[in-house]
Amino acid sequence: MKRFRILKNHLILAILLISFSCNAQVKDCEVAELDNELIKRGEEDQAVREEVIPVAMEYQKTGKGAFKMIRLVAKQNRVDKKNQKFVAKMIEKCGWPNELSSESHNAIYLIIQHSDLEFIDKYIGQVKEKAIAGLLDKDDYATMLDRKLMYEGKAQLFGTQTFQAEDKVNLVWPIADVENLAARRDSVSLPSMEEYFALAKKEYDVDMRWDKSLSLEEAKEMKE
Incomplete structure (x- = not known):
């Protein structure tokens, strides 16, 4: 009887695995x-x-x-x-x-x-x-591009990506060409950085900090 239950459980598991595999298929x-x-x-x-x-x-x-x-x-x-x-x-x-x-x-x-x-x-x-x-949306591509750049260890362009430092502070990943950041964000319908921070605080109670002097090397070390 015990062996039957084990075999039955194995059969059920196999069916579930087959179903899971089928669910991933494009029919x-x-x-x-x-x-x-x-x-x-x-x-x-x-x-x-x-x-x-x-x-x-x-x-x-x-x-x-x-x-x-x-x-x-x-x-x-x-x-x-x-x-x-x-x-x-x-x-x-x-x-x-x-x-x-x-x-x-x-x-x-x-x-x-x-x-x-x-x-x-x-x-x-x-x-x-x-x-x-x-x-x-245009900001979808901008956000994905920023994430790709951050993963590659490069400066982002639109300021959408943050990371958590050891002290649990959410820091903005370094941004290239900060002088033209506002124009780039506006071109893809992103709010200003100030509005972005306020929204993060309101919606998720997350405090963000943007240290404009933070270098890529420092950010990489802090992120690891």
């Missing part, structure tokens, strides 16, 4: 079906972050909830990897159809944005094309 390129799948994945992307953010903020402020944060970050990473696999297969098989809904375009953007440098580097050109075509 066809019908826009309606892609829309349904992408919208679901976009909602999942945001839902797991809604779980992580308050726990991470509490840990940042009080040092409490470390194990819960680790568990949720692991969950977030699993969701991200699963979604990235789907988007990669979709683009390989179907391209990135312009006919998708705005929700689906945004979902693809979020899934790429929440990936590593290699994945971003592979698809950022298509994100730029969609932004130029008006299928994504």
Whole structure:
């Protein structure tokens, strides 16, 4: 009887693994079906972050909830990897159809944005094309470009990226050509840095600091 239960559990696990694998597949390129799948994945992307953010903020402020944060970050990473696999297969098989809904375009953007440098580097050109075509917001491309530059250890252009220093302060990653920053942000409909900080404080109770004298070398050391 015990052996039967073990075999039964193994069978159930195998079925679940097969189902999981199938869920990552792109069955066809019908826009309606892609829309349904992408919208679901976009909602999942945001839902797991809604779980992580308050726990991470509490840990940042009080040092409490470390194990819960680790568990949720692991969950977030699993969701991200699963979604990235789907988007990669979709683009390989179907391209990135312009006919998708705005929700689906945004979902693809979020899934790429929440990936590593290699994945971003592979698809950022298509994100730029969609932004130029008006299928994504202009600040979407600006934000992804900034993230790519930060991952590469380079100065960002639009001031959208921050990192947490050892003292748990959120610092703005160094920005190139600060004198023309306001014009660049305005060109992609980003608010001023002051408005950006105020919004972060209001929406997430996050305090940001912009040290304009911070060098790339210093930022890299602090980020590690």
